[in-house]
Amino acid sequence: MREFTVNRNDAGQRLDRFAAKCAPKLPSSLLQRYFRTKDIKINGHWAKPDVRLSEGDTVRLYVPEEFFGEDPRKSERTLLSTLRPNLDIVYEDENLLLVNKRPGVLCHAAKGWDAGTLIARIQAHVYQSGAWDPAEENSFAPALCNRIDRGTGGIVIAAKNAGALRVLDEKIRTREIDKAYLCVCLGTPTPPEGRLENWLFKDAVKNQVYVKPVHEPGTSLAVTDYTVLRSADGLSLVECRLHTGRTHQIRVQMAHSGHPLLGDGKYGVERLNRKHGENRQLLWSYKLTFSFTTDAGALEYLNGRTFTVAKVPFVETYFPAKP
16 A cells, blocks of 8 residues: 655546556556545545546555556656756746747657756756755656757747646637747748648658648648748748647748748658758747736746747848848
8 A cells, every 4th residue: 555645746637547646657557446445535435437536635555555656756857867858948937838849849859858858957946946856746647738840940838837837728728828920931932921621631651731621520720820030042030829739830821831940851842951951940939928817827927928039030031131
């Protein structure tokens, strides 16, 4: 038997999901059986799997020790304490972190924990600042609320506690956080301001997205507003604002419109990419605005605030400010 005390980051979770995190080696079929045999209790009493936890609750799991596995927190703390975060922080408070991700950095590792990923560096930063300690948590770890492609730079949102994570996930789902991107494309889009609407199909095996002329099974509507800011030497600096959040959305829609992004090895023009020496798409999530239309709870103080990165490298390279 092991006993766990529910803290503020665990509160609000379903009991079965909490129990699964506490005993990661326990198969789901066995977990349900232990519920039926009343071997999982809250505050000394049997409870149903879907009951919601409250801060201060005591959860007891009367299951064999083999299903808990070794406690990884000691080794995890060593990794977190030695890793240099090296983050470009746009904004931080007790609830969240806005980080300007560099191109080439993965948001998450494909498997396990990778010190080179953005989430690992954010967790190291939050741990080293004293705002989070895995040894004091049953299940929560700082998490990314959005992600951007490896080759794309820009603002990524990270939640530092479970309450903030729930609010931010909901606000992203309901499109109450506005994101603006800057990109460099080939040619000059016409008209200089407009909207791109397409049905996109993602081939998960090839990690490739295709534009379909009409809605068909497996497609999703993608909507992007664009504004041409500057044009020079056969290139244009364009601001894009997303109304939907599809995979590779800006890259695919701009390419389909006849103006692929410079440096894009998947949807662009390789000959021109080589000419300019660019091997990653010139795309940057440079501005974020919290535009809450419904209650944001503890994050209401962010409503109406806009955050912008200090510098987008490729803007100065291709469109330097005039003296």
